[in-house]
Amino acid sequence: MAAEWDEVDLMDKDEHIEQASRAMKAMSHPLRLKILCVLGDKEVSVQDIVDHVGTSQSNISKEKTKQQKTIVIQPYSDLDKSQADFIISEVKKVCPKVVVNKPIPLPSSAYYIANKRFRADSIIAIQKRICQNKYTLLGLTSKDISTTKGNAKDFGIMGLGYCPGYSCVVSGFRIKGSNRMEKFRKVTLHELAHTEGLPHCPNLHCYMRDAKGKDHLNEETDFCEGCKKKLLEKGWKL
Numbered sequence: 715m716a717a718e719w720d721e722v723d724l725m726d727k728d729e730h731i732e733q734a735s736r737a738m739k740a741m742s743h744p745l746r747l748k749i750l751c752v753l754g755d756k757e758v759s760v761q762d763i764v765d766h767v768g769t770s771q772s773n774i775s776k777e778k779t780k781q782q783k784t785i786v787i788q789p790y791s792d793l794d795k796s797q798a799d800f801i802i803s804e805v806k807k808v809c810p811k812v813v814v815n816k817p818i819p820l821p822s823s824a825y826y827i828a829n830k831r832f833r834a835d836s837i838i839a840i841q842k843r844i845c846q847n848k849y850t851l852l853g854l855t856s857k858d859i860s861t862t863k864g865n866a867k868d869f870g871i872m873g874l875g876y877c878p879g880y881s882c883v884v885s886g887f888r889i890k891g892s893n894r895m896e897k898f899r900k901v902t903l904h905e906l907a908h909t910e911g912l913p914h915c916p917n918l919h920c921y922m923r924d925a926k927g928k929d930h931l932n933e934e935t936d937f938c939e940g941c942k943k944k945l946l947e948k949g950w951k952l
């Protein structure tokens with residue numbers, strides 16, 4: 715009994731209690747706890763875990779993928795701070811692991827002089843070199859961005875992301891209307907979901923609807939059930 719009390723004394727600060735509570739919550743799922751016991755501090759393969767824990771490979775893979783990738787948000791310095799802050803707080807609501815970088819200028823090498831705007835395909839390629847597929851890099855800008863689309867060599871767009879991949883960019887330039895920040899949020903979640911591998915969705919009310927060069931954002935109400943399921947599997951909080 716005495717030994718137990720000594721251990722309780724170690725947790726005399728609220729922050730320690732909260733930390734311990736979070737850690738215990740995370741470990742409390744029986745399968746996860748078993749996996750933790752096997753893992754210890756060594757690196758083992760999924761098959762090793764199966765041998766020790768005795769569950770199916772797909773079950774364990776599911777446990778492993780529930781951890782969402784870190785999303786690093788890079789606001790470009792042209793974007794109004796209050797707009798960047800709004801998008802950051804909205805992304806944090808659905809993506810648990812978010813890091814915010816200090817604003818930097820858009821890469822000058824992505825500037826397309828002929829049409830006086832930035833090439834989104836160049837921006838996401840540059841971001842990809844920076845993040846090296848270690849985390850997802852989301853760029854936010856107010857400048858006009860474009861890419862090649864079908865026969866159009868330089869087509870103005872609201873956002874572009876690899877599908878799947880680790881880099882995307884969203885621009886507020888073409889987003890109009892009194893609820894433009896809500897629309898900005900929808901485009902941001904659309905591009906982030908592309909980086910998770912979600913393709914366009916035929917549901918006209920789903921955030922993953924293909925814009926096809928138009929603004930249908932007011933018709934989009936949420937991710938549809940199918941898209942939501944895929945994102946939940948990636949660790950999103952929806």
Ligand SMILES: [Zn+2]
Pocket residue numbers: 904908914923924925
């Ligand atoms: Zn898209």
Ligand SMILES: [Zn+2]
Pocket residue numbers: 915916917920921922923937938939940941942
């Ligand atoms: Zn959908």
